Amino acid sequence: MANPKQFIFFDFEMLCSNKGMSFANMEAIRLGAVKYDLETETIQRFDRFIKPKNRKPLSNFCKQLTGINDTDLKDAEDFKTVFEEFLTWVGGIKKSRFFSWSTSDLTRLKIDAAKHGVSETTIKKIEKRYVDFQAIFTKRVSKNNPSVENALAFYDLTFIGEKHNPMYDALNTLRVYLSFLNKPKQSDLIMVKQFILEDVPKDKGKLNKELVQKLTEDIRVYSTHLDEMYRMKDASKLLKKTRQLVEKYENILINRSGLFSKELVSLISQLVEYYYELILCYEDHINHSSKVMILDESIFYPIKELQQKRG
Known part of the structure; x- marks a missing residue:
């Protein structure tokens, strides 16, 4: 596999209910991502609402949790169309490495791609280049599974942007990653405090x-x-x-x-x-x-x- 030229951090917001809902039915209703160019260190952003197959009105619980309303989804494109836009924005899977904060986002991608007839080959290419950064951060730094907000706090950073907006979740995950990557001494001192002393x-x-x-x-x-x-x-x-x-x-x-x-x-x-x-x-x-x-x-x-x- 060739060395990546860019990192793609992505995140989904999904259908949800306080009455319980299987993960298979928690369709994506918003996809957010950031693209980090390794050479220029520039950041580009992607944010799209997704119209789910389930056309029932969103529950009040889901509206409050995600900040998404039915009007946001009314004129949105379906998953396949949004995903095609996403791939165009990415500009090349082979030159990219994909990250999210836990594998639930990759699982969501795989389930919804299958539902909407997205090429399985394309999804496998992404999966081959995928990294669960939360798992790495938990193993190497924090010991317990932290939220993105708590991970930022380890580096004396605060969350930028609107919470539960997947694009901002992706952006802040990138910020944690860059801190982990570029501040090895601080990362190791955090690790010692979390695991040992x-x-x-x-x-x-x-x-x-x-x-x-x-x-x-x-x-x-x-x-x-x-x-x-x-x-x-x-x-x-x-x-x-x-x-x-x-x-x-x-x-x-x-x-x-x-x-x-x-x-x-x-x-x-x-x-x-x-x-x-x-x-x-x-x-x-x-x-x-x-x-x-x-x-x-x-x-x-x-x-x-x-x-x-x-x-």
């Missing part, structure tokens, strides 16, 4: 010292309950517990800020190495329909080294 030292040396102390304390607590043999039911719990520990620290291995010491990175690498060995051992026992999982002493070497180095 309540109070994050500003001094780099002190930060690393406290992170090493916290990691080794977590390893000590974790190691207290380790055994050489587990029933498979308990083995799955051990795997989950280990994964949670790894997820707490693994972002430090892929940091872009250069904040973290070689010592800290090395210690976390040992933890991850142990986790992967544990996964292989677990899968091997599952494949052989074992009732218990027996751990070879060598699996514990990385953990023991961690304890010896800091113990």
